[in-house]
Amino acid sequence: MLLLKPFLIYLAAGFAEIAGCFAVWLWLKEGRSAWLLVPGLVSLIIFALLLTRIESDSAGRAYAAYGGIYITASLIWMRVVEGRAPDKWELLGAPICLGGASMILLAPRGS
Template structure:
């Protein structure tokens, strides 16, 4: 599998795992769900961290910084699909800007200077 495809799949999986894990805590504290929601939530957060190790980058900080843009776009998708609130045009424009920034961070040409 080419590195670009692997990175995109790792980012998408990491975003889903992180948002699901965080949502489990949200559901417990804000929606009155059982503390048992924390068990899959913690497992999901561990999966998120593991998936980020598959990003094709020499530096963890660069992989994590680029992930921020993916997370923002995925969070808006979660808001729409899971919470039933459709993103507005400003959400979509903001997500596009963040994804463009993530692409520059991760795949921009690197020189010696």
């Protein structure tokens, strides 16, 4: 249970960040309406707010641990939203990144 709450927060933050950035991608790379930037900006604000919910004594540590979750969320986004399957290297790399994120966030530290 200790790992579930931060993982869910990080996952939600990851999808919020990706959605916000994807709005910019659609506007600039695919010629979609600039109005997509409005929900994109809201999504990026939600992303930032979610990251502050992580229990950590350092913002940098919370952000570093987030990196592994972000990578995994990006691959899920690529599959679900963009319809492109991750290759074997992405599927191998994601759990390595999750392991690193867990180590950063949960490692025992002296007081």
